[in-house]
Amino acid sequence: MCYKKSISLLLLVCCSSSSFAFLPQTSLRAGGIAVLPISEQTQHVSYQNKPILLTHEAQQKYAIVGIPLSTPVGKIAIQTDQGSIDLDIQPYAYAEQHIQLKEQRYVEPSATELARYKTEAAAQNAIYQSFTPAQSTTFPQFIAPTQGKFSNSFGRKRFFNQEARAPHSGLDIPAPIGQQVIAPAAGTVVGIGDYFFNGKTILIDHGQGLISMFCHLSHIDVTVGQQLLQGEKIGLVGKTGRVTGPHLHWGMSLNDARVDPQLFLAK
Ligand SMILES: [Zn+2]
Numbered sequence: 001m002c003y004k005k006s007i008s009l010l011l012l013v014c015c016s017s018s019s020f021a022f023l024p025q026t027s028l029r030a031g032g033i034a035v036l037p038i039s040e041q042t043q044h045v046s047y048q049n050k051p052i053l054l055t056h057e058a059q060q061k062y063a064i065v066g067i068p069l070s071t072p073v074g075k076i077a078i079q080t081d082q083g084s085i086d087l088d089i090q091p092y093a094y095a096e097q098h099i100q101l102k103e104q105r106y107v108e109p110s111a112t113e114l115a116r117y118k119t120e121a122a123a124q125n126a127i128y129q130s131f132t133p134a135q136s137t138t139f140p141q142f143i144a145p146t147q148g149k150f151s152n153s154f155g156r157k158r159f160f161n162q163e164a165r166a167p168h169s170g171l172d173i174p175a176p177i178g179q180q181v182i183a184p185a186a187g188t189v190v191g192i193g194d195y196f197f198n199g200k201t202i203l204i205d206h207g208q209g210l211i212s213m214f215c216h217l218s219h220i221d222v223t224v225g226q227q228l229l230q231g232e233k234i235g236l237v238g239k240t241g242r243v244t245g246p247h248l249h250w251g252m253s254l255n256d257a258r259v260d261p262q263l264f265l266a267k
Helices: 003-016 111-128
Strands: 033-038 045-047 053-057 060-066 074-080 083-089 096-099 157-160 163-165 171-174 180-182 187-195 199-205 210-217 233-236 247-254 257-259
Touching: 033 074, 033 083, 045 060, 060 074, 060 247, 060 257, 111 187, 111 199, 111 210, 187 210, 199 233, 210 233
Parallel strands: 096 157
Antiparallel strands: 033 060, 045 074, 053 060, 074 083, 157 163, 171 247, 180 233, 187 199, 199 210, 210 247, 247 257
16 A cells, blocks of 8 residues: 555545544654555554554544654554555654753652652553543544643653653643643543652543543542543643643553644644
């Protein structure tokens, strides 16, 4: 399957059909998303042995693939029960971000804090690796989870007090403490925590390995297992965990790949 042809086909479908609702934007880069038209008979799609989200829009079936931030430039192969689809991952220059933290424990955690972080990371990773049935026949349309201006903070190579750390796996939305945070799409609350780095956090499952995450909250209004409608209040902006000021950290994970949340919003 020629991917370039598939993309032009997708654009034609976008522009020519008034019933076309909304799919994430394609961005073939580490931390991006591939929106792949697939044949109706395709039942199983996987990448790195992880199941891929399948959906329908305007009578066309699609596989929506999250591309991990660690993906090198070059070819990757998406497996389907009808053969494999090659994607050509493009270079993308994520900016560097140098952050000065007053609390050195967020740069060099103690052994106890490190052990705590590892337990918390394992719990969050188990959620990212889960794959629940689709919650609707179409792809969930996303809206911003809180008000505020945001720029391309996803994927930044980060240095805390000059020490290199993992790239930024979400999008930061600066906002005052106490501002309302809402569910950006319908889903089920699958995780709540008060984590060492992430502070007060909510994880929402939108089905088929699509998980959203909201961190540094001052208050959590939901409980695990709660079903949410789009726009329902889930908590309040805060500055808990490793932060330099109040903001909402919004993460999106798809097939266990942390991807750019901006790709889920209408342009
Ligand atoms: Zn952040």
